[in-house]
Amino acid sequence: MAMKSAWITLIGRPSVGKSTLVNCLCGRKISIVAPSPQTTRSTVRGILTEERGQLVFADTPGYHISDKKLNRYLKTATEAALEECELVLYIIDATRSAGQEEREIAGLLAPLAEKLVVAINKNDLPEASVPAAETAAAEAFPGRPIFTISAETGEGTEALLNTLFELSPEGELLYPEEFYTDQDxxxxxxxxxxxxxxxxxxxxxxxxxxxxxxxxxxxxxxxxxxxxxxxxxxxxxxxxxxxxxxxxxxxxxxxxxxxxxxxxxxxxxxxxxxxxxxxxxxxxxxxxxxxxxx
CATH class of the missing domain: 3.30.300.20 (K homology (KH) domain)
Structure with missing residues (x-):
């Protein structure tokens, strides 16, 4: 079996669960997690190495519409991470209705649709509206893989991970196999x-x-x-x-x-x-x- 290797950038609005998902997929604590929006302030990389290959997940700050200087830097960090990846993992919060930020993200990702995978998160919460989120994602990105998951419980993440490996190109390890992050x-x-x-x-x-x-x-x-x-x-x-x-x-x-x-x-x-x-x-x-x- 050929080894797979890919850089995968996560993107989504603040508090959609990107950091929790990276920690879940990597099986280690990579990113800090807190209830406050925009806890992540820079691109944090988590590294998963298995027999089938290596995936490097870039956890980016929440994509938020604001003219404040800090937010402009956060948006720039997210956009830069999109330029250097093989796959994009778009996280949608099933408990929140789509708004202007979701539309702006969809526009940002339109040129990258061929390497896009969508994960609808928080399906374990009673207020989740999964069908509405699935419909919106399918309309925005027809034909792209869509998964319903809970980053908190791990539900649905195995199937998501299998697809990410399947879509990843063949390649050598990007980091030594003992690395689980490149943070200093x-x-x-x-x-x-x-x-x-x-x-x-x-x-x-x-x-x-x-x-x-x-x-x-x-x-x-x-x-x-x-x-x-x-x-x-x-x-x-x-x-x-x-x-x-x-x-x-x-x-x-x-x-x-x-x-x-x-x-x-x-x-x-x-x-x-x-x-x-x-x-x-x-x-x-x-x-x-x-x-x-x-």
Whole structure:
């Protein structure tokens, strides 16, 4: 059997479940997941290697109509990922009706229809309207494969994965077979911390946070790893929200982040976590370019 190899870009509106699906298909946690829209801020790659070949999934930010500077960078990151892929996996949320964003995505994908696969997600939820989503997808992309899935439970994802392998071209491995992502350690640490912040404070700070690692240093013996990181908020008043009463908030974030980071590295982790304000971070081009991978 010839080996298959493909770069697959996922696209969809915010909160359709792209990151959950990448984690499900790869069988590992690749992307952070949170209820807040646009949790993903850059293209995150998950790598699945089997006997039949290797698929590289590019999890992109949610495609959202907005003139805010951060959103423009997020859209650019998604569009760039579409230019270099063999297949496109378009995720539709079965619990939401199609709107302007869905129409804009359909227009963006029209020239790529021949390499498109559609996955209608969240079919396990009672409010899902699967027939309507299937009809809309079939009308927009006649003849293309359409799957009804639940990225949360895994229902329907095996058939989806089989089709992705079938449609992939023959080729050699793009990454060594032991790789499951190409994210550098610093990026993974910042994402883990940001996930913990968003998960705990999404009502108060949905998009006002970014995380920066200032220093990572091992003991040279492969036993201990010290990490110094900063959680940045937009306003001084938001610092207290993150820190919490008596430091309880930042302590919980640090403890949970440290435990998650320890699953990535064969070290004992020592995480030093601080909170600072950066009022204009969403308008700083250099930071946004680095954050979104542009």
């Amino acid at each position: 350690p610093e990026f993974r640490v910042t994402e883990i911390i940001r996930e913990q912040v968003i998960g705990r404070l999404r009502q108060e700070l949905p998009h006002a946070v970014y995380v920066a690692v200032e220093d990572m240093e091992s003991d040279g013996k492969g036993e201990k790893l010290w990490i110094r990181a900063v959680i940045y908020v937009e306003r001084e008043s938001q610092k207290g929200i993150v820190v919490g009463k008596g430091g309880s908030g930042i302590a919980a974030i640090r403890k949970a982040s440290q435990a998650e980071i320890a699953r990535l590295f064969p070290y004992r982790i020592y995480l030093d976590l601080r909170v600072k304000s950066d009022p204009k971070w969403r308008n700083r081009d250099q930071l946004l370019k680095r954050m979104t991978g542009n």
